[in-house]
Amino acid sequence: MTATPIILCGILALIFSVALAADHSPLQDFCVADLKAPVLVNGRACKDPKLAQADDFFFSGFHRAGLTTNPVGSVVTPATVAQIPGLNTLGIAMARVDFAPWGINPPHFHPRATEIFTVLEGTLYVGFVTSNPENLLFSKVLQKGDAFVFPVGLIHFERNIGNGNAVAIASLSSQNPGVVTIANAVFGSKPDISNDILAPAFQVGKNVTNRIKARF
Known part of the structure; x- marks a missing residue:
């Protein structure tokens, strides 16, 4: 395949990827x-x-x-x-x-x-x-x-x-x-995300994640 068809295929792929987005x-x-x-x-x-x-x-x-x-x-x-x-x-x-x-x-x-x-x-x-x-x-x-x-x-x-x-x-x-607001989604989900996940994810104690959850 010559360079021109390769370039054309690349342009078409870009156009279609933008359209799909x-x-x-x-x-x-x-x-x-x-x-x-x-x-x-x-x-x-x-x-x-x-x-x-x-x-x-x-x-x-x-x-x-x-x-x-x-x-x-x-x-x-x-x-x-x-x-x-x-x-x-x-x-x-x-x-x-x-x-x-x-x-x-x-x-x-x-x-x-x-x-x-x-x-x-x-x-x-x-x-x-x-x-x-x-x-x-x-x-x-x-x-x-x-x-x-x-x-x-x-x-x-x-x-x-x-x-x-x-x-x-x-x-x-x-x-x-x-719109997904990060704090609302993580600390205000229904039902809530377990502290067993949140505490190590944020590298804090479960008492900290409980306090944050109480605000949401």
Whole structure:
């Protein structure tokens, strides 16, 4: 096989791998999610397009600041297919993230989406960690108008490092990106994960893991 066919095969493999990593492409103009449909599919079932209306593609909520009076000092206002049924099959979503002074959006990841995070107000320290075994931290201080990318499936975080409130917009490459907050998942699972697993995993005593569990 000559070099040109080999290069062509490599390009095609890359294209297909990228395509498989994203939500499926729509096969029609739109597929407004029927949020009450009894049919279970990989995503959301479509309602009759003749019943679609403008409100299926509309969301009002990003103009309001979220309440940040919680232990972490941040709150996320999502706009996914659950809030905008018209996003179904379109492969995008957004969220507004509000931060109190020194508030954090704790380490978490999105199992189905890459995120581009844009600061609207304030100064935020952000970062993500690569997978094992390197576990490299890529971090940056962002000012108003700056953006940072969190690759799909990687743990990332944000922290307001200013004395005033901060606001950011997250754009995500899935209509249903999902979110797994590490501390909640590990210490707040139902039923809970045994201390016989957590204590050696975190290299602490069982009394420590019990105290952490009590907070979740």
